[in-house]
Amino acid sequence: SLLTFAAVEGGTLSYELLLRYLTLCVSGGHDAEASELYGIMRGSFPSLDTGASSLFIKSFSRTQRWKEALDLLNQLKT
Numbered sequence: 001s002l003l004t005f006a007a008v009e010g011g012t013l014s015y016e017l018l019l020r021y022l023t024l025c026v027s028g029g030h031d032a033e034a035s036e037l038y039g040i041m042r043g044s045f046p047s048l049d050t051g052a053s054s055l056f057i058k059s060f061s062r063t064q065r066w067k068e069a070l071d072l073l074n075q076l077k078t
Helices: 002-010 015-027 031-044 050-060 066-077
Strands: none
Touching: 002 015, 002 031, 015 031, 015 050, 031 050, 050 066
């Protein structure tokens, strides 16, 4: 995947790069890739910004992870 290539070429992946990749995944309907990216980002960064959370909500709402989308939405509200 593009994410693997970027990791091999650059070593570490910045939050900004991951967010851009997430945007591409969600807009293209690649929900499985977005789901994988969620695990990477949650493991690498202490918190997600509103933009990333919104994209994950959009992606998760189209999958069996829709309940997690509700959890993320509730986190944004607080």
